[in-house]
Amino acid sequence: MGMFLARRLVGLIPVLATAIILTFAAIQALPGDPVAVMLSNHSADLDLASRLRAEYGLDQPLWRQFLAYVGHVLTGDFGLSFRYVHTPVIEVLRDGLTVSPVLAAAALGLAVPLGLVTGCTAALNRNRWPDAVLILVLVAGLSIPNFALAAFFVYLFSIKLGVLPVAGWGSFDRAVLPVAVLAIPYAAQIARLSRTFMLEVLQQDYVRTARAKGLPERLVIWRHAFRNTLIPLFTQIGIIFGGLISTSFVVETIFNIPGLGRMAIQSIFARDYPVAMAIILMFTLFYALINLAVDALYLAVDPRLRSQLTARR
Amino acid sequence: MAPPLLALDSVSVAFRSERRETEVLSRASFAMAPGEIVGVVGESGSGKSVMALAIMRLLGAQGRVSGGRIRFDGQEITTLPEAAMRAIRGRQIGMVFQEPMTSLNPLFTIGYQIAEVLAIHLGLKGAAAERRVVELLAAVGIPSPAERVKAYPHQLSGGMRQRVMLAMAMACGPKLLIADEPTTALDVTIQAQILELLLRLKRDSGTAILLITHDMGVIARMAERVLVVYAGEIVEDAPVRELFARPGHPYTRLLLEAVPTPRQRLARLPVIAGALPPPSALPQGCRFHPRCPDAIQRCRDEAPAAFVLGGGRSARCWRAAELLAAMEGVR
Amino acid sequence: MSDITIPLPAAGTSASLSRFGQRLLRDPRACVGGLIVLALVLVAILAPLLAPYPFDEVDLLGAWAPPSPEHWMGADKLGRDILSRLLFGARTSLIVSLSVVAITLVVGVTLGMLAGYFEGWIDTGIMRLVDIILAFPDMVFAILVTAILGPSMATVIVALSLVWWPGAARLTRSLVLVQKNELYVDAAIVCGTPVWRIFLRHLLPNIVAPLIVRASVGIGLIIMAEASLSLLGLGVQEPQPSWGSMIRDGLEALRTDPYLALFGSTVLAITIIGFNLLGDALRDLLDPRLGGR
Numbered sequence: 050m051g052m053f054l055a056r057r058l059v060g061l062i063p064v065l066a067t068a069i070i071l072t073f074a075a076i077q078a079l080p081g082d083p084v085a086v087m088l089s090n091h092s093a094d095l096d097l098a099s100r101l102r103a104e105y106g107l108d109q110p111l112w113r114q115f116l117a118y119v120g121h122v123l124t125g126d127f128g129l130s131f132r133y134v135h136t137p138v139i140e141v142l143r144d145g146l147t148v149s150p151v152l153a154a155a156a157l158g159l160a161v162p163l164g165l166v167t168g169c170t171a172a173l174n175r176n177r178w179p180d181a182v183l184i185l186v187l188v189a190g191l192s193i194p195n196f197a198l199a200a201f202f203v204y205l206f207s208i209k210l211g212v213l214p215v216a217g218w219g220s221f222d223r224a225v226l227p228v229a230v231l232a233i234p235y236a237a238q239i240a241r242l243s244r245t246f247m248l249e250v251l252q253q254d255y256v257r258t259a260r261a262k263g264l265p266e267r268l269v270i271w272r273h274a275f276r277n278t279l280i281p282l283f284t285q286i287g288i289i290f291g292g293l294i295s296t297s298f299v300v301e302t303i304f305n306i307p308g309l310g311r312m313a314i315q316s317i318f319a320r321d322y323p324v325a326m327a328i329i330l331m332f333t334l335f336y337a338l339i340n341l342a343v344d345a346l347y348l349a350v351d352p353r354l355r356s357q358l359t360a361r362r
Numbered sequence: 363m364a365p366p367l368l369a370l371d372s373v374s375v376a377f378r379s380e381r382r383e384t385e386v387l388s389r390a391s392f393a394m395a396p397g398e399i400v401g402v403v404g405e406s407g408s409g410k411s412v413m414a415l416a417i418m419r420l421l422g423a424q425g426r427v428s429g430g431r432i433r434f435d436g437q438e439i440t441t442l443p444e445a446a447m448r449a450i451r452g453r454q455i456g457m458v459f460q461e462p463m464t465s466l467n468p469l470f471t472i473g474y475q476i477a478e479v480l481a482i483h484l485g486l487k488g489a490a491a492e493r494r495v496v497e498l499l500a501a502v503g504i505p506s507p508a509e510r511v512k513a514y515p516h517q518l519s520g521g522m523r524q525r526v527m528l529a530m531a532m533a534c535g536p537k538l539l540i541a542d543e544p545t546t547a548l549d550v551t552i553q554a555q556i557l558e559l560l561l562r563l564k565r566d567s568g569t570a571i572l573l574i575t576h577d578m579g580v581i582a583r584m585a586e587r588v589l590v591v592y593a594g595e596i597v598e599d600a601p602v603r604e605l606f607a608r609p610g611h612p613y614t615r616l617l618l619e620a621v622p623t624p625r626q627r628l629a630r631l632p633v634i635a636g637a638l639p640p641p642s643a644l645p646q647g648c649r650f651h652p653r654c655p656d657a658i659q660r661c662r663d664e665a666p667a668a669f670v671l672g673g674g675r676s677a678r679c680w681r682a683a684e685l686l687a688a689m690e691g692v693r
Numbered sequence: 694m695s696d697i698t699i700p701l702p703a704a705g706t707s708a709s710l711s712r713f714g715q716r717l718l719r720d721p722r723a724c725v726g727g728l729i730v731l732a733l734v735l736v737a738i739l740a741p742l743l744a745p746y747p748f749d750e751v752d753l754l755g756a757w758a759p760p761s762p763e764h765w766m767g768a769d770k771l772g773r774d775i776l777s778r779l780l781f782g783a784r785t786s787l788i789v790s791l792s793v794v795a796i797t798l799v800v801g802v803t804l805g806m807l808a809g810y811f812e813g814w815i816d817t818g819i820m821r822l823v824d825i826i827l828a829f830p831d832m833v834f835a836i837l838v839t840a841i842l843g844p845s846m847a848t849v850i851v852a853l854s855l856v857w858w859p860g861a862a863r864l865t866r867s868l869v870l871v872q873k874n875e876l877y878v879d880a881a882i883v884c885g886t887p888v889w890r891i892f893l894r895h896l897l898p899n900i901v902a903p904l905i906v907r908a909s910v911g912i913g914l915i916i917m918a919e920a921s922l923s924l925l926g927l928g929v930q931e932p933q934p935s936w937g938s939m940i941r942d943g944l945e946a947l948r949t950d951p952y953l954a955l956f957g958s959t960v961l962a963i964t965i966i967g968f969n970l971l972g973d974a975l976r977d978l979l980d981p982r983l984g985g986r
Contacts, residue, residue, distance in 0.1 A: 295832030
């Protein structure tokens with residue numbers, strides 16, 4: 050297991066290297082002179098400009114800037130923000146760091162159980178009306194983009210019914226709509242997958258054996274069938290989480306949630322590229338780590354893979 | 363005479379698919395005595411497995427017993443409530459299936475899966491259960507049973523897994539063991555071992571065995587009585603020696619003739635012309651008549667009943683008695 | 694050197710194609726989805742004829758007008774007719790998604806076939822690239838690319854193509870790896886068939902089914918992605934109408950003038966639902982198991 054983790058971590062290096070190179074290149078390629086951004090409130094003070102340039106290291110040759118960038122990133126220093134002059138990027142991100150993970154975790158925490166229960170219920174009621182209804186609901190849930198859902202929900206719950214606040218973050222009722230809107234498409238995806246896997250598992254011979262042993266149906270399904278459904282589902286969780294991270298950008302933007310996603314978009318428009326790139330780099334790293342964790346957990350849970358792994362030594 | 367352990371009375375089974383219901387087993391009737399080994403032989407798709415599943419009431423959502431009654435141990439089980447049936451499954455009737463490779467849950471150890479049966483039916487838990495599991499594993503011939511308890515199914519070979527299945531089926535000392543093609547998926551050498559094991563288990567515990575197979579050799583070795591199934595019907599029911607010596611139904615006779623012996627010198631292997639008809643397209647009259655060399659007009663017009671031929675045997679053929687007598691005469 | 698044509702195991706004759714069509718029509722999802730898709734295509738093509746107003750006709754005095762006989766769906770913040778803009782927005786969605794699918798398939802399938810057929814260092818190289826791109830969450834990558842290149846329709850097409858081709862490549866590669874072992878490939882090689890021909894006339898017809906499924910499922914995703922990018926402001930720019938940017942404008946005024954957001958969201962949702970239904974029906978018909986990006 051240790052070997053496996055080590056190998057996978059090493060495999061992350063080219064990915065991270067690419068990410069770092071890409072984000073550095075992006076900073077260079079993006080239009081706009083950073084110093085002009087910084088000076089936006091001041092007139093063309095050449096003295097100030099050259100001092101800022103030196104401070105940010107922008108007068109160094111490109112390769113030196115790149116090496117400095119890499120060095121800093123590896124120690125967690127993402128440089129200084131362009132927009133909030135003199136402020137380290139980390140500072141700028143600090144508040145967002147407490148918001149976005151909470152949003153993502155809450156959405157995942159809603160999506161997974163909701164999806165599992167819905168999907169398995171559909172599978173168990175195959176050829177009866179709950180299944181047919183659920184299939185339609187799931188297609189809708191999958192297809193409607195989260196911002197469209199947001200439009201409907203906000204209109205219904207906030208404006209017409211006045212039950213929930215429209216936007217913002219910080220209290221439970223402010224969190225309800227964004228978490229729901231973020232979670233629903235993934236709940237639908239998980240439901241579809243679990244329905245498919247559950248249907249397959251129910252056809253397996255060992256389920257028949259469990260019944261032949263005289264086990265109550267409840268145990269046959271939840272002890273024997275369900276557990277085997279979780280395993281293939283696991284492999285999809287990484288993809289789902291990646292999607293969740295991606296779409297959180299949109300949800301944060303429309304609900305005005307002070308998270309990393311919204312900040313990234315705002316930074317891009319404000320030409321504060323160090324901040325934007327730092328966020329992108331972090332998201333990428335996080336996504337890679339999640340996939341790694343999922344694969345490791347998958348190994349831990351399926352005894353067949355554990356044996357394969359030890360056999361390979 | 364002791365009452366039969368298992369009695370099927372005109373049992374029919376139908377499966378539903380896309381609005382249509384097709385009968386796959388028609389009016390099957392036979393009886394098994396306690397401790398008897400009855401072999402059920404027939405081609406794939408003949409309905410023999412369906413019969414076994416019907417007895418266990420494991421036909422699934424698409425299947426149902428569409429006619430007849432099944433009595434087990436003095437009780438009618440065809441209409442028994444599910445809870446009561448569950449008490450019988452695994453406890454009074456054990457079942458072993460054809461595919462040992464996929465019949466065990468890959469996520470649980472074999473010890474756990476056997477202990478499950480003990481817990482559900484006998485209330486055995488903890489150390490007592492583990493002891494019993496080790497005993498059972500030893501009884502089915504698994505080496506180092508105390509260590510193997512913690513093994514996962516994928517760590518065992520096919521033969522070993524089938525032994526585990528047997529241990530699970532026999533765990534609560536059932537009166538009847540249904541074995542649906544238990545050796546078909548195994549190597550020939552392992553087959554012999556498993557069959558030996560079955561005989562030993564029956565000797566030690568007095569369990570009756572309903573052994574389903576398509577292999578006449580297995581029948582010859584194991585069965586005391588044989589049921590021959592064709593196209594959803596039991597076409598012959600006879601003690602094993604009688605069946606092999608003087609087959610009453612033309613199908614049985616052709617099956618036996620199809621097995622080549624070393625002494626024959628053949629240019630081609632004998633086959634039975636034609637193919638097994640699907641349940642949705644059964645011939646009129648006797649279901650075997652299109653392939654039968656002894657068919658007469660009556661066979662085409664009327665489906666024969668199962669005629670009793672004396673000596674505890676019966677055959678579903680208009681000419682059975684006549685053909686048997688002819689065989690006598692030849693001798 | 695004559696090229697002997699080997700009978701293809703899975704070639705579609707006109708008879709099997711029409712049978713396939715019949716089976717497809719029996720699936721209600723295919724019918725509903727197909728109708729929606731057809732409607733979308735027609736609307737996109739006929740937009741200039743169907744739209745009562747040009748999409749950029751501004752009327753500041755009539756801003757946020759509610760639905761009326763002049764403006765069936767109302768007007769937006771610049772007084773432009775919502776219905777007309779929605780009709781033209783269909784064009785945007787269709788152009789972007791078809792372009793992306795086309796590029797993705799051409800690039801992804803070609804590279805995937807090269808990787809799967811030749812293996813060795815070509816395979817390693819291409820797959821390394823694929824892994825790197827797939828290591829990024831998709832929208833994050835798309836946002837990065839559009840940020841670098843500057844927002845526009847072309848940028849969106851490039852960005853989404855970059856995001857989607859690795860998935861197509863990976864799928865093609867695994868399909869080719871399987872097909873490579875089939876007898877007809879050996880037979881073609883023995884006949885001296887040049888490689889490009891093996892790809893085009895022998896391998897491709899046998900792997901086309903899962904690719905079609907992927908494409909049909911993908912169009913819905915791409916439409917959603919384009920709308921998301923436009924909603925964030927990184928996509929199609931004014932005055933060109935995109936459903937995404939229209940919804941963004943609508944969301945800002947949701948409290949007082951909800952019609953833009955609601956109509957826009959409904960239209961977008963129905964469109965994607967249509968493509969997904971059609972994709973599902975095709976998938977069940979062509980290939981029961983398929984997943985991933």
